[in-house]
Amino acid sequence: MPIAIITNPMGMGKTLLITLYSLLASILFNDFTIYANFHLNLKNAVYNPSMFFPIKNMKRNTLILIDDIYTMRNLDSFLSLLVNWSRKLGITVLITAQRTIGMVDKTIRFVSDYLVKPKVYKNVGIVVFDILELKTGKVYRKYCKNVFFYSNLIYDTNEVVKFVSERQYIKEIVKFSDDIDDLHDNLELYTKNRALRKKIFKEIIENNPKFLINTINKKGV
Known part of the structure; x- marks a missing residue:
């Protein structure tokens, strides 16, 4: 399963996009666990601000959402295990960063399969996102409609990712x-x-x- 990094400046729809992905995953898969460092109003979502895990019991159908990855204290150690989890356990990991791709740490770029750049059009409730497949260089453009209707059901847009003491x-x-x-x-x-x-x-x-x-x-x- 993939590791994707979602980049762009603040207010461009990064958190919105991974929130919509979590909603879609929870609808499509019954036995599915979502770990996120922000709150999601989904029955299968676990609030996990520190990104520690019951590693021996991690299920194949697992989605990890990390909003603003540079708030993580244990970033280096976490990245060292990220590829292993994604490949061997079939875990999907979505990471957001408020930076251009050139400013993102090389380690994060190295472990990622996709680079995603969203842009939200608030007046019409649409988010358009370009997906770059890093290994092949292929680019895809997708979009979602009625994004605020769906995201407002499960996510507080005013929530700020907390630094953990x-x-x-x-x-x-x-x-x-x-x-x-x-x-x-x-x-x-x-x-x-x-x-x-x-x-x-x-x-x-x-x-x-x-x-x-x-x-x-x-x-x-």
């Missing part, structure tokens, strides 16, 4: 980790500092017995 990051790691293996994986997403990972791991285990219990149950110890 250090304390909140730890809470999110606990929330999205099911067992000790998940905990190790998400701590690697959080920081490359091994000593810091070890310290946080010890603190989490001491205060959250669910990890030992779930790990024992899964392994049948």
Whole structure:
């Protein structure tokens, strides 16, 4: 499944476009999970501002939406796993960035399959978007009508992506980790500092017995 980066300045329809994609995916697929760092009013959407995951239980039908990727503290670590998830697990990832493609980090461009540039026409409720297939150079033009009618049902256009505090990051790691293996994986997403990972791991285990219990149950110890 693809990784696509949606670029253009503020107000051009980037978040609008990925919101509409999430609505379409939720309609077309029954067993489908959406992780987004902004709120979506969809029954299968999970608000995930930190982008930590129950990695061992990730389903093939998963959509990850990252609005304004440069707000992510753990961007470098996340990108290192992005390609592996997309290829092996069949996960679709949509990323927005308020930059021109030349200003987007080379790592992000390298892992992406598509570059999408939208433009919203607010007076008629249409968003037109050009899709560049990065490997072949092919360009497609698509459009969506009645975009505000649909997007307003599931998304607050005034929402601003929040920066996550250090304390909140730890809470999110606990929330999205099911067992000790998940905990190790998400701590690697959080920081490359091994000593810091070890310290946080010890603190989490001491205060959250669910990890030992779930790990024992899964392994049948």
